[in-house]
Amino acid sequence: xxxxxxxxxxxxxxxxxxxxxxxxxxxxxxxxxxxxxxxxxxxxxxxxxxxxxxxxxxxxxxxxxxxxxxxxxxxxxxxxxxxxxxxxxxxxxxxxxxxxxxxxxxxxxxxxxxxxxxxxxxxxxxxxxxxxxxxxxxxxxxxxxxxxxxxxxxxxxxxxxxxxxxxxxxxxxxxxxxxxxxxxxxxxxxxxxxxxxxxxxxxxxxxxxxxxxxxxxxxxxxxxxxxxxxxxxxxxxxxxxxxxxxxxxxxxxxxxxxxxxxxxxxxxxxxxxxxxxxxxxxxxxxxxxxxxxxxxxxxxxxxxxxxxxxxxxxxxxxxxxxxxxxxxxxxxxxxxxxxxxxxxxxxxxxxxxxxxxxxxxxxxxxxxxxxxxxxxxxxxxxxxxxxxxxxxxxxxxxxxxxxxxxxxxxxxxxxx
Amino acid sequence: xxxxxxxxxxxxxxxxxxxxxxxxxxxxxxxxxxxxxxxxxxxxxxxxxxxxxxxxxxxxxxxxxxxxxxxxxxxxxxxxxxxxxxxxxxxxxxxxxxxxxxxxxxxxxxxxxxxxxxxxxxxxxxxxxxxxxxxxxxxxxxxxxxxxxxxxxxxxxxxxxxxxxxxxxxxxxxxxxxxxxxxxxxxxxxxxxxxxxxxxxxxxxxxxxxxxxxxxxxxxxxxxxxxxxxxxxxxxxxxxxxxxxxxxxxxxxxxxxxxxxxxxxxxxxxxxxxxxxxxxxxxxxxxxxxxxxxxxxxxxxxxxxxxxxxxxxxxxxxxxxxxxxxxxxxxxxxxxxxxxxxxxxxxxxxxxxxxxxxxxxxxxxxxxxxxxxxxxxxxxxxxxxxxxxxxxxxxxxxxxxxxxxxxxxxxxxxxx
Numbered sequence: 001x002x003x004x005x006x007x008x009x010x011x012x013x014x015x016x017x018x019x020x021x022x023x024x025x026x027x028x029x030x031x032x033x034x035x036x037x038x039x040x041x042x043x044x045x046x047x048x049x050x051x052x053x054x055x056x057x058x059x060x061x062x063x064x065x066x067x068x069x070x071x072x073x074x075x076x077x078x079x080x081x082x083x084x085x086x087x088x089x090x091x092x093x094x095x096x097x098x099x100x101x102x103x104x105x106x107x108x109x110x111x112x113x114x115x116x117x118x119x120x121x122x123x124x125x126x127x128x129x130x131x132x133x134x135x136x137x138x139x140x141x142x143x144x145x146x147x148x149x150x151x152x153x154x155x156x157x158x159x160x161x162x163x164x165x166x167x168x169x170x171x172x173x174x175x176x177x178x179x180x181x182x183x184x185x186x187x188x189x190x191x192x193x194x195x196x197x198x199x200x201x202x203x204x205x206x207x208x209x210x211x212x213x214x215x216x217x218x219x220x221x222x223x224x225x226x227x228x229x230x231x232x233x234x235x236x237x238x239x240x241x242x243x244x245x246x247x248x249x250x251x252x253x254x255x256x257x258x259x260x261x262x263x264x265x266x267x268x269x270x271x272x273x274x275x276x277x278x279x280x281x282x283x284x285x286x287x288x289x290x291x292x293x294x295x296x297x298x299x300x301x302x303x304x305x306x307x308x309x310x311x312x313x314x315x316x317x318x319x320x321x322x323x324x325x326x327x328x329x330x331x332x333x334x335x336x337x338x339x340x341x342x343x344x345x346x347x348x349x350x351x352x353x354x355x356x357x358x359x360x361x362x363x364x365x366x367x368x369x370x371x372x373x374x375x376x377x378x379x380x381x382x383x384x385x386x387x388x389x390x391x392x393x394x395x396x397x398x399x400x401x402x403x404x405x406x407x408x409x410x411x412x413x414x415x416x
Numbered sequence: 417x418x419x420x421x422x423x424x425x426x427x428x429x430x431x432x433x434x435x436x437x438x439x440x441x442x443x444x445x446x447x448x449x450x451x452x453x454x455x456x457x458x459x460x461x462x463x464x465x466x467x468x469x470x471x472x473x474x475x476x477x478x479x480x481x482x483x484x485x486x487x488x489x490x491x492x493x494x495x496x497x498x499x500x501x502x503x504x505x506x507x508x509x510x511x512x513x514x515x516x517x518x519x520x521x522x523x524x525x526x527x528x529x530x531x532x533x534x535x536x537x538x539x540x541x542x543x544x545x546x547x548x549x550x551x552x553x554x555x556x557x558x559x560x561x562x563x564x565x566x567x568x569x570x571x572x573x574x575x576x577x578x579x580x581x582x583x584x585x586x587x588x589x590x591x592x593x594x595x596x597x598x599x600x601x602x603x604x605x606x607x608x609x610x611x612x613x614x615x616x617x618x619x620x621x622x623x624x625x626x627x628x629x630x631x632x633x634x635x636x637x638x639x640x641x642x643x644x645x646x647x648x649x650x651x652x653x654x655x656x657x658x659x660x661x662x663x664x665x666x667x668x669x670x671x672x673x674x675x676x677x678x679x680x681x682x683x684x685x686x687x688x689x690x691x692x693x694x695x696x697x698x699x700x701x702x703x704x705x706x707x708x709x710x711x712x713x714x715x716x717x718x719x720x721x722x723x724x725x726x727x728x729x730x731x732x733x734x735x736x737x738x739x740x741x742x743x744x745x746x747x748x749x750x751x752x753x754x755x756x757x758x759x760x761x762x763x764x765x766x767x768x769x770x771x772x773x774x775x776x777x778x779x780x781x782x783x784x785x786x787x788x789x790x791x792x793x794x795x796x797x798x799x800x801x802x803x804x805x806x807x808x809x810x811x812x813x814x815x816x817x818x819x820x821x822x823x824x825x826x827x828x829x830x831x832x
Contacts (some may be wrong), residue, residue: 071820199650218649220695231803232684232707233776234614237675239800244685246668255661259653268648269660277687279636279707279743291648291695303525327695360649384655387647 008116008410010402015108016053016395022088022104023096032389033096037089037131038066038167045088048096049103049128056111064181065144066130066173072110074123080189081123082412083372084109084405085364087132087141094133095391097196097398101379105194105402109409122189122416124409129364130173136164142367147182154178189416190339190373193365194405196393200384201357208352208400210378211343215359215366216266216293217300217332223250223311224323229276229284244274244283246318250311257306257334265303266293267362295358297332309402333366336373339412343377346407352400361386377404424532424826426818431524432467432811438520439512448805449512453505453547453556454482454583461504465519472527480597481560482589488526490539496605497539499788500821501780503548503557510549511807513612513814517795519544520557521610521818525825526564528541538605538832542826545780546589552580558783563598570594606755606789609781610821612809614630616800617773620677623766625815626794627759631775631782632709633681633716633748639666639727640739645692645700660690660699662734666727667704673722681719682709682776692711711774713748724738749782752789755828759793762823768816777802 008354025048026034026041035041046068050060061069072078081121086102096278106126113124130141154175155161168175197203202210211398227243258267268291275285292308294300308324315322340356347354357378359366365376379401382392441464442450442457451457462484465496466476468487473484478484484504489495502518522542529540546557570591573579582590611621618626643659674683684707691701706723710716724740731738756772763770773794775782781792795817798808 024698197650198647199652200655201652218647230801231614231777232686233634233709233778234800234802236615236617236800237679237682242684244688245667245671248664248685251661252668254598263653266648266653268658268696268698269664270648270697270699271690271693272660272688274687277705279686279705280684281686282684283686286799289693289695293649361647362649384650384652385646385648 008112008406010105010108010112010399010406012109012399015104015305015398015402018104018107019096019100022048022100026090028093028212028389030093030389032093033090034092034094035088035090036092036135037133038171039138041173042089046128049088052107056107057114058110061125063145064173064177065141065149066171067127067145067181069125069127069140070107070110072114072124074120075119076305079122080187080416081125082189082409082416083125083127083191084409085127085129085191086195087195087364088128089133089135090132091133091387093389094291094387095389097391098198098386099132100196101196101398101401105398107404108402109406112406113409115312120413120416122413132364138362139306139364139367142364143180144181144298145183146367146371148367151179185371188372190336190412191365191368192339192399192405192408193363194375195363195376195378196381196386196391197378198361198381198384198386202378202380203382203384205355206222207355208397209347209354209404210357211340211354212335212359212378213340213356214295214335215333215363216295217297218291218293218328218330218362219300219304219326220328221290221327222327223288223290225315226321227282227284227285227318230282232280232282235282240282241319242282242322243286246314246320247272247286247288250314253310253314254307257310262294262299262303264295265299267291267303293360295332300332330362330366333369335365335369335375339373339375339408343404343408344412346404346411350400350403350407352404377401377408418500424528424822426521426524426528426815426822428815430527431520431814434520434523435512435516436813438464438516442506444509444805446509446805449506450508450510451504451506452508452551453549454552454587458505459587462544465504468523472523473530474526477541479561480589481557481565483543483557483561484586485541485543486523486526488530488540490601494536495538496603496832497541498605498825498832499541499543499607500825501543501545501607501609502611503780504544505547505549505551507549507803509805510539510771510803511805513807513809514614514802515548517612517814517817518610519815521821524818525822527823528822535832536829538829543668548780552583554778555780555783558780560594560597561599562783562787565594566649566782571782583813601787604788606752606828607781607784608755608821608824609779610817611779611792611794612797612802612807613794614777614797614800614802616797618771618794618796619798619800621771623771624813625763625770625820626773627756627770628751628775628792628794629756629772630711630751631749631779632711633713634709634744634746634778635716635720635742636744637706638741638743639704639706641702641731642737642739643700644699644735646698648696648698651698656698657735658698659702659736662730662736663688663702663704665734669726669730670723673726678710678715678719680711682778683707683719709776711748716748746778746782749785751781751791753786755789755791755824758827759791759820762820762827766816766819767822787810793817793824
C-alpha cells in the first residue's frame with residue numbers, strides 16, 4: 001500500500017527548462033522542430049535525454065529497436081514496471097509538444113517521486129519510442145517492444161530501404177537483433193501516455209483534460225476507376241466513359257455519407273491521379289487514395305463496405321469499372337477502463353474538468369493496448385493545430401497534465 | 417463556264433490502292449498508324465505522296481513550313497487556285513482515315529479531272545498540311561500558309577524545343593524562313609476538306625454526308641483550388657479546408673450544368689493534380705485542366721464565365737480560394753455558306769442524304785476559314801472512334817465523299 005500524497009506536485013519550472021532545451025534540438029526558423037527518427041537531431045535528442053536521466057540519478061535502459069528509457073527501480077523484489085511514454089522524434093517541421101510532452105512529463109514524475117522519497121512497489125520507467133511518426137516505419141519502437149514487428153516493417157518501407165537500414169545501423173540498431181527487443185508483458189504493470197489532443201474538442205468545450213477511451217481504427221484503400229480515354233472533342237456526352245467524372249461523384253457522395261450518417265467517423269481522399277491527364281482526352285483512369293477512421297470496429301467495417309458499394313454503384317452509372325484494394329488496416333485500440341476511472345478520479349480531486357474522447361490520430365499506446373492496461377491523457381491544443389510549427393499548448397495545461405499523470409502513477413502503484 | 421460532268425466518278429479502286437499503300441507507312445501491330453509529324457514515317461509518307469503526284473503528271477509544290485502539294489495547273493492566264501487538303505501526319509497509334517482521306521481523295525479528284533480532259537478556269541492544288549495533329553505544334557502548316565504562325569508557336573511548344581528545331585531542320589524547314597510560307601489569299605479561290613466525322617452523329621442518323629457549318633471554338637483553363645493541408649485524422653469536419661473536395665464538387669456541377677443548359681457544348685476535366693497527395697493529409701491544392709468547346713462564340717464565353725463563377729462559389733462554400741488561368745483560346749470557325757449550299761446540291765444530285773453539323777474536333781479548315789471561302793465534308797465514322805487503331809469508315813462512304821468532293825470542285829470551278 002502506497003501512501004498517496006495528494007498535494008505532491010511536479011516541479012513546473014524544471015519541466016519547462018527541459019521542454020525549452022529539447023525544443024532547441026532541431027529547431028526550425030519558423031519556430032517548429034525537425035527531428036525525424038534516426039536523424040542527427042533525433043540522435044542528439046536521445047543523447048540529451050540520456051544525460052537528463054543520469055543527471056537525475058536514474059538508470060538508462062535501451063533495447064534492440066532503439067527505445068530509450070530512464071528507470072527508477074523499486075526496492076521490492078519481483079516488482080513489475082509501470083511504463084510512461086512518448087517519443088522524441090517529430091515530423092519534418094513539426095511542433096514542440098507532440099511526443100515530447102509525454103517523455104518529459106514522465107521523467108519529471110520520476111524526479112518528483114524520487115525527490116519526495118516515496119518508495120513504490122513497482123519500477124517506474126519513462127520510455128521514448130523509436131519512430132512513432134513513421135519517417136521510416138510508424139511505431140517501430142513499440143512494435144519491437146511488443147514483439148509485433150514483422151519482416152515487412154523493415155523490408156517494405158515508404159522510404160528507401162537501404163537508407164533505412166543505414167540509419168538503423170548508425171543508431172546502433174541491427175536488423176538481425178530487433179526480435180530481441182520483445183519484452184515479457186507479464187513484467188509490465190501498464191502504460192500511461194500524456195499527449196496533446198491535436199484537435200479542438202477540449203479547447204472548444206473549455207475542458208482541461210481529455211480521458212482517451214481508445215484510438216480509432218484506420219484503414220486505407222486505393223480505389224481505381226477505369227473508363228475509356230476517347231477524344232473529349234468528338235465523344236458525345238452519353239458515350240463518355242469518364243473515370244474522373246465518376247471519381248468526382250464518388251468523392252462528393254463519400255463526404256455526404258459521412259456527414260449524414262457517420263459524424264463520428266473520418267474519411268479523407270488525399271490524392272487522385274488521372275491517366276492520360278491531358279486537356280482533350282476523357283480520363284481513362286482515376287486512382288484515389290482513401291482513408292477511413294472510426295472508434296468502433298463494426299462501424300468502421302460498415303463504412304468501408306458502404307464506400308465500396310457506393311463506388312460500384314457509381315461505376316455502373318457512369319459505365320466504368322472500379323478496382324478497390326485495401327492497403328492497410330489498423331484495428332481499433334481500446335484503453336483500460338480501470339485506468340480511465342482512476343484518471344477521472346484524479347481530475348476530480350485536482351478540480352480539473354475532464355471529458356472522455358477518442359483519439360483520431362495514432363499513438364504508441366494503440367500498439368501496447370492489446371498487451372497491457374493502457375491509457376492516454378490529453379491536454380488541449382490551441383486551434384487544434386499539430387504537426388506544424390504553430391502547434392501550441394498553454395503551459396498551465398502541460399503542468400496540469402503532468403500532475404494528473406503523477407497522481408495517476410501513484411494510484412496505479414497503490415494497486416500494483 | 418465549265419461543262420459540268422454529272423456522271424464523272426473518281427476511280428475507286430485506284431483510290432483504295434493509294435489508301436492501302438499509305439496505311440502501310442508507319443503501320444502498327446494493332447492495325448493503326450504512327451506517323452507523327454516530321455518523324456521518319458511522316459517523311460516517308462511525304463516522299464511516297466510526292467511520287468504519286470509526279471506519277472500522275474502533276475507538279476510537286478512545297479513551301480517553307482513543309483506543306484506538300486500536287487498542282488494541276490489551269491491553262492487560263494491569271495487563274496486562281498482551289499485548294500483541297502488534309503494531312504499525312506497522325507497521332508501515335510492513330511487511325512488510317514484521319515487526314516489521309518482528305519489528301520488521297522483530293523489527289524484522286526485531280527487525276528479524275530485530268531484524265532477526263534476537263535480544262536478548268538482555276539488551278540487545282542491538293543495540299544498536305546504539316547503537323548495538323550500537333551505532335552509539335554497543332555496546325556503548323558496552315559498557320560504558316562496563312563501567315564499567322566507566331567514566334568511562340570516555335571519557341572513555346574509542348575515537346576522539347578530543341579528536338580522540335582532539329583526535327584524541322586531535318587525536314588528542310590528553317591525557322592528563319594517560315595515567314596515566307598505565307599501565301600497571298602487573293603490567289604486562292606477556296607479550300608475544301610473531306611474528313612471522317614470522328615463522332616457518331618451520321619452513323620446514328622444513318623446519313624451519308626455531314627455538311628460542316630463550322631468548327632467549335634475551344635478554350636482551355638487551369639483551375640487551382642487552394643485549401644489547407646492539415647492532418648486528416650485530427651481536423652474536425654467543419655474545419656477541413658479540402659481543395660480536392662471543392663474540386664470534386666466543381667467537376668460534378670460542371671457536367672451537370674453542361675448537360676442541363678448547354679447540350680451542344682462540350683467540357684472536359686482532363687486532369688487533376690493534388691498536393692501533398694498522401695492518405696492522411698487534407699488536400700491543400702487541387703489543380704484541374706479544363707477544356708470548353710462550343711460552336712457559338714457568345715455561348716462559349718458564357719460557359720467560360722459561368723464555370724469561373726461556379727468555381728468561386730464552391731471555393732467560398734468550402735473555405736477555399738481558387739485561381740483560374742486561361743491557357744488557350746481558339747475562336748469559332750465559320751464555313752462558307754455558298755459552298756455549303758453547293759455541297760448540299762451535289763449531295764441531292766448524287767442521291768446522298770446529308771445533314772449540317774459542327775465539328776467538335778479541330779481541323780486546318782478552321783485556320784484557313786477567316787481568310788478564304790472554306791468548307792468541310794464529313795463522312796461517317798464507325799462507332800465514332802478516332803485517333804485509335806479501330807478508326808473505321810465503310811469504303812463506300814469514302815467513295816461517296818470523294819465523289820461529292822469531285823462534283824463540288826467542278827461546281828466551284830464553274831463560278832471561278
